[in-house]
Amino acid sequence: xxxxxxxxxxxxxxxxxxxxxxxxxxxxxxxxxxxxxxxxxxxxxxxxxxxxxxxxxxxxxxxxxxxxxxxxxxxxxxxxxxxxxxxxxxxxxxxxxxxxxxxxxxxxxxxxxxxxxxxxxxxxxxxxxxxxxxxxxxxxxxxxxxxxxxxxxxxxxxxxxxxxxxxxxxxxxxxxxxxxxxxxxxxxxxxxxxxxxxxxxxxxxxxxxxxxxxxxxxxxxxxxxxxxxxxxxxxxxxxxxxxxxxxxxxxxxxxxxxxxxxxxxxxxxxxxxxxxxxxxxxxxxxxxxxxxxxxxxxxxxxxxxxxxxxxxxxxxxxxxxxxxxxxxxxxxxxxxxxxxxxxxxxxxxxxxxxxxxxxxxxxxxxxxxxxxxxxxxxxxxxxxxxxxxxxxxxxxxxxxxxxxxxxxxxxxxxxxxxxxxxxxxxxxxxxxxxxxxxxxxxxxxxxxxxxxxxxxxxxxxxxxxxxxxxxxxxxxxxxxxxxxxxxxxxxxxxxxxxxxxxxxxxxxxxxxxxxxxxxxxxxxxxxxxxxxxxxxxxxxxxxxxxxxxxxxxxxxxxxxxxxxxxxxxxxxxxxxxxxxxxxxxxxxxxxx
Amino acid sequence: xxxxxxxxxxxxxxxxxxxxxxxxxxxxxxxxxxxxxxxxxxxxxxxxxxxxxxxxxxxxxxxxxxxxxxxxxxxxxxxxxxxxxxxxxxxxxxxxxxxxxxxxxxxxxxxxxxxxxxxxxxxxxxxxxxxxxxxxxxxxxxxxxxxxxxxxxxxxxxxxxxxxxxxxxxxxxxxxxxxxxxxxxxxxxxxxxxxxxxxxxxxxxxxxxxxxxxxxxxxxxxxxxxxxxxxxxxxxxxxxxxxxxxxxxxxxxxxxxxxxxxxxxxxxxxxxxxxxxxxxxxxxxxxxxxxxxxxxxxxxxxxxxxxxxxxxxx
Ligand SMILES: Nc1ncnc2c1ncn2[C@@H]1O[C@H](COP(=O)(O)OP(=O)(O)OP(=O)(O)O)[C@@H](O)[C@H]1O
Ligand SMILES: [Mg+2]
Numbered sequence: 027x028x029x030x031x032x033x034x035x036x037x038x039x040x041x042x043x044x045x046x047x048x049x050x051x052x053x054x055x056x057x058x059x060x061x062x063x064x065x066x067x068x069x070x071x072x073x074x075x076x077x078x079x080x081x082x083x084x085x086x087x088x089x090x091x092x093x094x095x096x097x098x099x100x101x102x103x104x105x106x107x108x109x110x111x112x113x114x115x116x117x118x119x120x121x122x123x124x125x126x127x128x129x130x131x132x133x134x135x136x137x138x139x140x141x142x143x144x145x146x147x148x149x150x151x152x153x154x155x156x157x158x159x160x161x162x163x164x165x166x167x168x169x170x171x172x173x174x175x176x177x178x179x180x181x182x183x184x185x186x187x188x189x190x191x192x193x194x195x196x197x198x199x200x201x202x203x204x205x206x207x208x209x210x211x212x213x214x215x216x217x218x219x220x221x222x223x224x225x226x227x228x229x230x231x232x233x234x235x236x237x238x239x240x241x242x243x244x245x246x247x248x249x250x251x252x253x254x255x256x257x258x259x260x261x262x263x264x265x266x267x268x269x270x271x272x273x274x275x276x277x278x279x280x281x282x283x284x285x286x287x288x289x290x291x292x293x294x295x296x297x298x299x300x301x302x303x304x305x306x307x308x309x310x311x312x313x314x315x316x317x318x319x320x321x322x323x324x325x326x327x328x329x330x331x332x333x334x335x336x337x338x339x340x341x342x343x344x345x346x347x348x349x350x351x352x353x354x355x356x357x358x359x360x361x362x363x364x365x366x367x368x369x370x371x372x373x374x375x376x377x378x379x380x381x382x383x384x385x386x387x388x389x390x391x392x393x394x395x396x397x398x399x400x401x402x403x404x405x406x407x408x409x410x411x412x413x414x415x416x417x418x419x420x421x422x423x424x425x426x427x428x429x430x431x432x433x434x435x436x437x438x439x440x441x442x443x444x445x446x447x448x449x450x451x452x453x454x455x456x457x458x459x460x461x462x463x464x465x466x467x468x469x470x471x472x473x474x475x476x477x478x479x480x481x482x483x484x485x486x487x488x489x490x491x492x493x494x495x496x497x498x499x500x501x502x503x504x505x506x507x508x509x510x511x512x513x514x515x516x517x518x519x520x521x522x523x524x525x526x527x528x529x530x531x532x533x534x535x536x537x538x539x540x541x542x543x544x545x546x547x548x549x550x551x552x553x554x555x556x557x558x559x560x561x562x563x564x565x566x567x568x569x570x571x572x573x574x575x576x577x578x579x580x581x582x583x584x585x586x587x588x589x590x591x592x593x594x595x596x597x598x599x600x601x602x603x604x605x606x607x608x609x610x611x612x613x614x615x616x617x618x
Numbered sequence: 619x620x621x622x623x624x625x626x627x628x629x630x631x632x633x634x635x636x637x638x639x640x641x642x643x644x645x646x647x648x649x650x651x652x653x654x655x656x657x658x659x660x661x662x663x664x665x666x667x668x669x670x671x672x673x674x675x676x677x678x679x680x681x682x683x684x685x686x687x688x689x690x691x692x693x694x695x696x697x698x699x700x701x702x703x704x705x706x707x708x709x710x711x712x713x714x715x716x717x718x719x720x721x722x723x724x725x726x727x728x729x730x731x732x733x734x735x736x737x738x739x740x741x742x743x744x745x746x747x748x749x750x751x752x753x754x755x756x757x758x759x760x761x762x763x764x765x766x767x768x769x770x771x772x773x774x775x776x777x778x779x780x781x782x783x784x785x786x787x788x789x790x791x792x793x794x795x796x797x798x799x800x801x802x803x804x805x806x807x808x809x810x811x812x813x814x815x816x817x818x819x820x821x822x823x824x825x826x827x828x829x830x831x832x833x834x835x836x837x838x839x840x841x842x843x844x845x846x847x848x849x850x851x852x853x854x855x856x857x858x859x860x861x862x863x864x865x866x867x868x869x870x871x872x873x874x875x876x877x878x879x880x881x882x883x884x885x886x887x888x889x890x891x892x893x894x895x896x897x898x899x900x901x902x903x904x905x906x907x908x909x910x911x912x913x914x915x916x917x918x919x920x921x922x923x924x925x926x927x928x929x930x931x932x
Binding site for chain 2: 439
């Protein structure tokens, strides 16, 4: 194919440029630095550590079983599980904060409006009609009562707002601005009443009372509070969550729950090997304790996440974002966690000896292996490769326009379409060679550092399907996803080079878009409109777990409410559109 | 219809009503010409006349606003690859990858043409006189060396049609002669058609079969060198320089029955060598001071200036 001939000639030229050797050396150096900074948490870090170097197994068991303060002791784990359970129970039984807010707002309003014999206006008129000392005292008392009621109410709203960060306190969907508005009304009201009424003259008292009466009508505020949609979870649902992830799991002597069974295993082991002071036996005991711990945390996570999912109701991610307490909500991540943990629970996989993308590159969950380093290294070096690719794309396009050599090429028997396609292909090959180099080199370094272990890799695809794949396959998928990332930026570089024809300008514009993308990742990750930008769809690997193919430096790591199919189509569509535009512009404009 | 095809086959390059607009200005305006096999076609015109523009369109670097280019009978716009494969070109200053050697540059272009042969590159380098410096980086080349390399790259794939835009730019006297001889050989022995533009009219006169004069985007004259020489004679064969050109002209016309033409202090007229002494005697007799008498040697330059006028600077 002629396009391949073009690409090969393009790459052949590259071998004569010093830049390529500098790039290679730079990558090699970066790889070495990465190797030094790689510090994975190993499997032994995950294990509990009960017992002393000289102590016996039964001593270690005793600490786990009876200590109320030791981290990961049975008592501590039970406390953690219980507290989540109690939160959920509290939600289903507690008096609604929403109702409280509404009731006291109504009571304050009643004090300010006519009709009620004890209300401010009635007492005020009585005082104006007959300004006796008795009536003055009555007015004083009403004002004081009103003042106190308003202060209490303002405080309630204030406290409520302050406590909003804790999700469990929320029992209705309200936006920050709505709550702020209500708070402001009450705070204004509170400040409108002087603190010390006794010292005021009769005229001042009348004026203050008149002011309060005419300025404050709380009805709009009340209707606003009434308008809040209450969060409701059917009691059957609460029951199901607590049955599945608490009642059937919690430790209970004599029962057949999960934690009871796991505890019995520990107890049996401690009973049989109690006298042993061997390190191996204590490690074995800690392995069993770790399973107990992991099972507890899986249950906690499932219970909490299922509850959170119920609280989200039928709202979408984007809708939830505006409500207080839901700003960090990501339904995709919640579903992903539930899917993974349900799988682990069903398969009784509490040993933690698997790799998962949810804590990818930091904590393998298994003994560190060559792949851990390879993933880690490619994650970092992929960014450097992407930048090299952008440089290369710009230099073979606007660089040629700038030097004028493009006319020497354009007068060869290739249509313009083939010419620009050939350049694209050359850039893909350039990327491929570097990715291959980094992959192989990092695997080799990984083998040298950590050896090679086979562990299953558990992935959650699209938040709802569990896949168990060999590391190698995951690594290839990862590379493919990274390549698509880079191809997007390559396409942008070609488009801008074709438009600007000046290397400096094209490079500047390309990097601007690139840094814009990175910045997006950092600042706009919570915005609902993110899904309408290309950046939200650049990283397909995140649909295999929480991890980004580029550590978030090439693509947005968070999920935005899209799914694998949508993002794939959008990404391919964008790349196609950008490349088509490039071809059209390159084809239409005169070269010289 | 059949006749037309036959005609197309004869001309290696045919340009029909070619127009190129930059903004509202016509850089070239309905240009027509054709070049036969083995013909050397000289393209002359003032700066900005549209020579390069025409050549850019023929080589596909620019798109015509209207009109057609046929190469070997095929329309360029729908057979780009086939047509361009027949064409070797050098448009304006040739530009190369400075970090590659001359050889590597040629190798790259040859590979693009799908016809890389080391021996062929060496052969061509020899022809353009670059052999000794071929393996040096182009960034160290002189202007003339780059020009020679430019000619070399146009020849790599044995084109049927050569489009050379001012190929003599920056060449030394030797280089010019070598290239000229070389191009003539290429045309006459190998049958390559050559379209060439240059401001050095003496070269064009001795090199080209046909001269096409373009002015402000329009073709004003297309003639063979023979035709040009013949038509030149209408101005006369001899001239005298005198302080009284009008009087002298009158006498020559009246007494010798030939047309005289006045140009400054010169009187141009047609006569024979035999008659000339009589004319001089007659003029002297009439007390007309004669400063010099000479044969007229018409050059392309005279014709060119005559056709487009001397005030034709851009
Ligand atoms: N890219 C362009 N944009 C606008 N005008 C252009 C462009 N290229 C050429 N022109 C104009 O077209 C006209 C013809 O230019 P062209 O380069 O063909 O002249 P030329 O005959 O080759 O002149 P020279 O002898 O100086 O090389 C000029 O007026 C020039 O200004
Ligand atoms: Mg020119």
